[in-house]
Amino acid sequence: MTAALELRDRVVLTGVSKTYDTPTGSTVALSPTDLVIEPGAFVSIVGPSGCGKTTLLQLLGGFLTPSAGSLPVGPDPIDGPSPERGVVFQAPTLYPWLTVRGNVEFGPKCRGVDRKTRRAAAERMLDLVGLADFGGKRPYELSGGMQQRAQIARVLVNDPRIILMDEPFGALDQLTRERLQVELLRLWREAGKTIVFVTHSVEEAVFLSTRVLVMSARPGRIIVDRDIVLPNDDPTGVRELAVTATPEFQALKTELAKAIYEAHA
């Protein structure tokens, strides 16, 4: 990655806070937060329920406006949702009336990409996420894990600068979840994207991430910012599930789980 590209894709939060004003009062969801997310990082956010993880992700997605502070991506202020910041939610958000291929093509179609180009891009993405043979199916014909893969293809086809994921595997069974975690790591390596990932699972956060942020109970703030280095980490390779059995992995998991427990107290 060139220095210019790095600068273009760096996310810099300066004094970003969010207060929700409702008829029954105000809720400070995020205390003033300073944070730099480097391009190509895989950053997970963990913390007690209601600590502001989704709020932070939605601010990055441009779905919410900060009450104070700024959060540009490179030189560009975030001023609304953009295909450059793709979002994958826990609940599948595929259009049920379109085929899987149609769902993946939808973004490029809206941006005026011609039919042949967008069809080729969709096929490439479906292949990448292991759904090459399912493009003609409707979403309801897919399993939960396959629907999540289709969502990821739908985001990747827009070639986003950042992918924001809000508990994307939370509703899946353990086996599917583990399989998708490894696939996501492979995709992250191949596509070279920045990923910001919200999860309730410390194990998932440690396994996937290059960096884990722990947030305190409301009003949320970042209380731990931990680089994750695991045995046999290789900048070009993909972690294997076996690493979760190592003492290094277990020690990191214990350290972060303790921080979350204390954040609750």
Ligand SMILES: Nc1ncnc2c1ncn2[C@@H]1O[C@H](COP(=O)(O)OP(=O)(O)OP(=O)(O)O)[C@@H](O)[C@H]1O
């Ligand atoms: N639209 C809203 N209006 C008012 N309060 C809100 C709104 N959205 C979130 N909140 C409150 O802000 C706080 C942070 O919510 P947020 O959803 O960001 O937390 P979270 O860490 O993602 O929670 P969880 O882990 O349970 O998904 C919570 O107390 C929540 O009730």
